[in-house]
Amino acid sequence: MNAYAKYYVPEQSPWPIIGAVGLFGIAFGAGHFVIELEKGQATHGLYLLLAGIATILFMIVGWFRHVIIESMSGLYSKQMDISFRQGMSWFIFSEVMFFAAFFGALFFVRVFSVPWLGGHDGGVTHQILWPHFKAQWPLIITPKGDKTQAMPWLGVPLINTVILLTSSVTLHFxxxxxxxxxxxxxxxxxxxxxxxxxxxxFFQATEYYHAYTEVGLTLKSGVYGNTFFMLTGFHGLHVTLGSIFLIVLFCRVLKGHFTPDKHFAFQAGSWYWHFVDVVWLCLFVFVYVL
Structure with a gap:
């Protein structure tokens, strides 16, 4: 009979609940920070947001440390590697669904909502809701009459596209x-x-500063501003997490970790980074170009 491969079962871990607390702080703090910023009030939400970010970073460092120690101690078997691959695959699939929801919202606004408000269905509802509405995308005039500008694809967006595509090549090598x-x-x-x-x-932060101070593209710029910052902002968050992931891998490489036959942690980081690059290509096409 074939012997079963050992399967390491870790002890109960505090990191999931710590991560949940950090995510709650980020969500709650970010929401209140935006509201208070728009109203010109004291930004107490900013402190909760920063506390949530600090908690997440603490969780990442601690959890990564435990997993690295377990891996280097030889506790993981081939069966564990299979479980890790399945877990990372499902995680990336969940991320695909996450961005699919946001792209779906953008698609619905552009294909259905905007033409409907423009009266393209032959109805007269738009005459009541928004008489002077022009069915065009991007919507650079809000219902309040505030004007903004569309973010062009030339310049920083194109540079960032080249940067991410190049990073995929260097990571592959x-x-x-x-x-x-x-x-x-x-x-x-x-x-x-x-x-x-x-x-x-860095370039994305420069683009955001330019959008707020010179272009007038903010979160208050109607549905165009909302979808722009929602999609690019969440992608920027994923690039940040991916960069942290790669930095951890870089430190492990310097310490002599990983072998040609056993390096799934590196492979997982590579999967995640390539996924982030693909999402950006979709963003570049559907948010900036089209």
Whole structure:
């Protein structure tokens, strides 16, 4: 009879509940921060938001540390690797559904809501709700009459697209180098990937500053401003988490972790980063270009 592979069952962990508390702080604090910012009130929500972010970072460091210790102690078997692959696959699938909901909202607004408000269905409802409405996208005039500008795809968005596509290439070469046990090339390519990811975040912050101070594109800029910041903002959050993931992998590479035959943590980080890149390509096309 074939012997069953051992399956390590970790002890009860506090990290999931700590992560849940941090996510609640981020959601609650961000919501109140936006409301207070729009009303010109004291930004108490900002402190809760920062506390939530700090909690999540604490959770990430602690949880990663435990998993790394367990892995390096030889507690994981081949069966555990299969479980990790399944878990990461389902996690990325959930992320696909997450962004699909936001893209679906954008699709519904552009294909159904905007034409309906413009009276393209032959009805007269739009004459009551918004008589002078022009069915065009992006909507640069809000119902209150405030005007904004559409964010062009040339400039920062195009630069960030090139940056993320390049980062996928460098990460692929890093993965190939790991499989061939070329540690120096692995370190250089992974380091370049991290720098490219941080550059993307820097340019996105520059774009947001430009949008608020010069273009007049804010969260109050109607459905166009809402969908723009919702989609690009959540993507930026995923790039931030992906960069943290890659930095952890980089530190592990410097310490001599991973072998050509056993490196699923690196592979998981690679999957996640490539997923983030694909989402950005969709964003670039449907939010900026079309």
């Amino acid at each position: 890093a993965h190939v180098s790991l499989e061939k046990n070329k540690r120096k090339t692995l370190t250089v390519c992974l380091g370049l990937t991290i720098l490219l990811g941080l550059s993307f975040l």
